[in-house]
Amino acid sequence: MIPGSDTAKQDIILLITGLIAAFLFFWLYSDFHPLRSADSSLSPSVASERGVQIANRFGYRSSEREITSFKTDQSFLDSLQSQTSVNQFYSHTINRSLYPAFYWQVNLKAADLEQDAVFGFMSEAAQIVAVILNEAGEFIGLQNNYDFMPAARTAGADLLPPDETETSLPELDDQQLEQFLTRGFNQNTALQLADFYMTESGWPDERFSHQSTEMIEINEVQAAMVTYLYQSNQLRQNVQVEVTVLENGSILKMSHSFLHAEDGSVDFSPYVSGIRAIVILFAIFWIFVLLFNRFRLRLVDTKAAILIAVLAGLLFPFLITLQQLYGHISSFGTITFSFILPMLVTIGFFAAVTSIAYFTVTAISDSITRQIWVEKLRTYDLIRTSHFFNVPVGVNIIRGISLGFVLSAVWCLAIAFVPGAYVTVPENFIANTTYLPYIAEILSNFAIAFIIVQVVFLIFLGQFRSTFQSNIMAVFLPAVMLTVFYPFPFDVGGLLPELLTAGVVGLVLGIIYLKNDFITTFISLFVFFSVVTTAPGWLFSPSPDIVVFLPFALLLFAGYIIGAFNIYKGKTGNELPDFVPGYIRELAQEDRIKQELQIARQVQQSFLPVARPQVEGFDIAAICKPAYETGGDYFDFIPLSDEKLAITIGDVSGKGIQAAFYMTFIKGVLHALCNDFSSPKKILTKTNKLFRKNANKSTFISLIFGVLDIKKSRFRFSRAGHNPVLFYNSRDKKLYPYQPSGLAVGMTNDELFEKHITEDKITMDQGDILILFTDGVVETISKTNKLYGDHRLHNLIIKYNSYSSLELIQRLEEDLDKFGDKLDQHDDLTMIVVKKK
Numbered sequence: 159m160i161p162g163s164d165t166a167k168q169d170i171i172l173l174i175t176g177l178i179a180a181f182l183f184f185w186l187y188s189d190f191h192p193l194r195s196a197d198s199s200l201s202p203s204v205a206s207e208r209g210v211q212i213a214n215r216f217g218y219r220s221s222e223r224e225i226t227s228f229k230t231d232q233s234f235l236d237s238l239q240s241q242t243s244v245n246q247f248y249s250h251t252i253n254r255s256l257y258p259a260f261y262w263q264v265n266l267k268a269a270d271l272e273q274d275a276v277f278g279f280m281s282e283a284a285q286i287v288a289v290i291l292n293e294a295g296e297f298i299g300l301q302n303n304y305d306f307m308p309a310a311r312t313a314g315a316d317l318l319p320p321d322e323t324e325t326s327l328p329e330l331d332d333q334q335l336e337q338f339l340t341r342g343f344n345q346n347t348a349l350q351l352a353d354f355y356m357t358e359s360g361w362p363d364e365r366f367s368h369q370s371t372e373m374i375e376i377n378e379v380q381a382a383m384v385t386y387l388y389q390s391n392q393l394r395q396n397v398q399v400e401v402t403v404l405e406n407g408s409i410l411k412m413s414h415s416f417l418h419a420e421d422g423s424v425d426f427s428p429y430v431s432g433i434r435a436i437v438i439l440f441a442i443f444w445i446f447v448l449l450f451n452r453f454r455l456r457l458v459d460t461k462a463a464i465l466i467a468v469l470a471g472l473l474f475p476f477l478i479t480l481q482q483l484y485g486h487i488s489s490f491g492t493i494t495f496s497f498i499l500p501m502l503v504t505i506g507f508f509a510a511v512t513s514i515a516y517f518t519v520t521a522i523s524d525s526i527t528r529q530i531w532v533e534k535l536r537t538y539d540l541i542r543t544s545h546f547f548n549v550p551v552g553v554n555i556i557r558g559i560s561l562g563f564v565l566s567a568v569w570c571l572a573i574a575f576v577p578g579a580y581v582t583v584p585e586n587f588i589a590n591t592t593y594l595p596y597i598a599e600i601l602s603n604f605a606i607a608f609i610i611v612q613v614v615f616l617i618f619l620g621q622f623r624s625t626f627q628s629n630i631m632a633v634f635l636p637a638v639m640l641t642v643f644y645p646f647p648f649d650v651g652g653l654l655p656e657l658l659t660a661g662v663v664g665l666v667l668g669i670i671y672l673k674n675d676f677i678t679t680f681i682s683l684f685v686f687f688s689v690v691t692t693a694p695g696w697l698f699s700p701s702p703d704i705v706v707f708l709p710f711a712l713l714l715f716a717g718y719i720i721g722a723f724n725i726y727k728g729k730t731g732n733e734l735p736d737f738v739p740g741y742i743r744e745l746a747q748e749d750r751i752k753q754e755l756q757i758a759r760q761v762q763q764s765f766l767p768v769a770r771p772q773v774e775g776f777d778i779a780a781i782c783k784p785a786y787e788t789g790g791d792y793f794d795f796i797p798l799s800d801e802k803l804a805i806t807i808g809d810v811s812g813k814g815i816q817a818a819f820y821m822t823f824i825k826g827v828l829h830a831l832c833n834d835f836s837s838p839k840k841i842l843t844k845t846n847k848l849f850r851k852n853a854n855k856s857t858f859i860s861l862i863f864g865v866l867d868i869k870k871s872r873f874r875f876s877r878a879g880h881n882p883v884l885f886y887n888s889r890d891k892k893l894y895p896y897q898p899s900g901l902a903v904g905m906t907n908d909e910l911f912e913k914h915i916t917e918d919k920i921t922m923d924q925g926d927i928l929i930l931f932t933d934g935v936v937e938t939i940s941k942t943n944k945l946y947g948d949h950r951l952h953n954l955i956i957k958y959n960s961y962s963s964l965e966l967i968q969r970l971e972e973d974l975d976k977f978g979d980k981l982d983q984h985d986d987l988t989m990i991v992v993k994k995k
Contacts, residue, residue: 205228371385549729552722559718561670636668790810837917929992938977
């Protein structure tokens with residue numbers, strides 16, 4: 159939204175559309191959301207006071223300060239929304255009494271109980287006794303899951319409500335009451351006791367009928383469980399209340415449930431969950447395959463991936479720690495080793511899993527998108543290189559927030575108009591589940607939205623984009639994926655509505671991504687998630703989650719301010735640097751080096767003889783195969799006259815570019831010295847002198863230089879530390895190595911070199927063969943780490959002595975390939991074959 163730019167008008171329209179969408183969302187969402195019917199005006203302090211009073215009357219004492227929370231009955235609200243309008247239903251006061259979907263829970267840590275219990279590291283949580291109050295603060299339940307016995311009670315006034323002793327058990331005075339309790343504990347007395355507690359509760363007892371009375375024994379104490387039932391003509395839910403009383407007249411527990419009548423429909427949710435699990439496992443496997451392939455191709459930006467992995471590895475354990483500590487301490491737990499150890503194990507596990515997950519996803523998503531659709535990462539690259547205050551970032555922040563509101567409104571409209579759709583309300587409010595809920599909720603939505611956008615758009619859509627260059631695919635693929643995976647941090651009731659609403663969100667996100675980039679899409683999804691999950695903070699008042707909603711609202715406001723500041727004060731796109739990840743620079747550099755090496759190889763090959771010399775009476779062939787792009791092996795044919803041909807072969811110590819350089823140098827030296835040829839010995843002596851002056855002292859060259867006298871069929875040569883010359887004598891069918899003394903060129907000074915260098919000569923008859931080779935031939939290694947060796951080479955020459963020079967070299971190549979089993983060549987390989995016709 160650059161002032162005066164081509165997109166300024168469009169961005170202003172988008173901003174206005176986003177604000178209208180926000181208004182539409184808040185209006186529609188409050189119209190059908192169940193929490194709109196909630197009434198928490200009693201306040202936590204009043205609910206706590208009443209809960210403690212009721213617990214004390216029933217013989218339960220708390221050793222700690224009580225913990226009070228406002229809660230919802232999720233399963234009943236789901237069922238209720240599928241049948242009727244929640245707001246209309248709860249407009250009738252009697253329905254609030256019969257169906258308390260919203261209630262207060264006052265947790266007390268039981269003290270001075272008649273027995274102790276040990277439950278491992280959950281021992282503190284197990285000692286909770288909870289008083290349940292309806293919205294008006296009336297007693298409707300007593301949770302005592304571990305059957306702690308209340309303090310000892312006596313018959314009489316203790317059963318009666320304070321200041322209302324005349325409303326004790328019906329029409330019984332104190333003497334009759336005492337007689338009543340001493341008659342014996344049976345079904346009749348249990349029923350009258352239960353009736354008394356139902357009368358004392360907030361349940362409209364006149365609408366309930368007695369269903370059954372079951373005599374039981376709890377912790378060696380006689381007790382009875384009395385069941386009441388309300389049968390509804392309005393809903394498919396009947397209300398069942400169970401009251402458990404003890405033989406001394408005390409109440410042990412009171413609970414209720416909403417019995418759902420079967421409607422004959424088939425629940426496909428388990429099948430859908432199974433299919434989703436299989437698809438998710440397949441997707442995870444595919445992502446890891448992509449990771450391995452990208453690593454193999456070295457197309458992974460590990461620097462960014464490691465940073466994201468470390469942040470995720472810290473974030474999720476932090477959020478889990480906040481939640482675990484809150485849950486434990488809220489259960490009146492104390493921080494002990496038995497609690498810390500399991501929590502540390504849990505944190506360590508999640509830290510490892512989330513780090514691996516975020517590293518994998520970030521590494522692949524960056525690599526794929528940068529290869530297929532790099533413009534989608536422009537703003538992301540600016541942020542990761544610390545360029546926060548600039549126009550592109552500001553534009554994408556404002557676009558993201560506005561489109562997040564649009565996404566929320568579209569989702570809300572889908573909920574409103576898709577038949578059977580409803581919003582599932584969590585049992586606990588965010589503020590009652592964790593410490594720092596305003597931070598925890600924003601960070602968790604941030605992390606979830608980030609990985610979803612990476613997986614769906616950067617990885618899957620990027621992969622499909624490389625195959626199908628279609629904008630339609632870019633829109634519909636996210637819709638399909640979100641429908642299949644449903645990765646949202648909230649639920650929509652009804653299977654078909656869930657699939658449809660997820661598809662609609664995916665469709666809109668696909669359009670957003672097509673028109674914008676990764677950061678805009680991510681912000682849109684984050685805003686959408688947070689708008690929905692923080693909605694309980696404003697849907698009714700006072701709400702526990704107001705502490706979550708207000709910080710998020712401030713964050714959105716700050717986002718608009720920062721975006722506007724960036725647009726009007728930040729740098730423009732032309733002033734910002736382009737970003738190229740390190741791995742791309744490395745690959746580009748490697749490609750450049752490979753190209754340069756290929757050029758060097760071509761240049762080096764041009765220095766070697768292009769064609770076989772055509773010499774009357776002789777068949778000559780040669781081969782030179784560098785182990786790398788360039789090599790240090792060298793061979794050459796230098797005509798001296800019509801009757802003489804200089805033949806040389808050498809091997810420079812080392813490999814690669816340096817060896818190729820010295821090989822080229824030796825070629826120039828020999829060609830220059832051959833202009834004044836006298837003898838092979840003197841040529842090598844002069845070569846050593848020149849090489850010592852110009853080459854590195856640690857470099858040397860093994861060399862054979864000889865002259866073939868064509869007329870006399872004689873080869874006169876000197877050897878400077880090189881492999882022997884092999885001579886096959888066709889008359890006696892034997893192979894002879896010729897190895898005159900000599901040191902490698904560059905190994906020693908001129909005087910010592912000249913002292914040790916000698917000459918030798920070989921006279922050739924028809925069928926005789928000369929073989930000159932480098933050590934790369936005989937030092938070829940097999941898979942079993944064996945050397946090719948001189949013996950095998952000798953046998954091959956003897957076996958194929960009748961072949962031409964070129965055919966003999968070809969047989970050698972085939973035998974080397976077979977021996978090495980196509981392993982990479984580790985040394986340069988050069989050979990010259992001279993055969994007398």
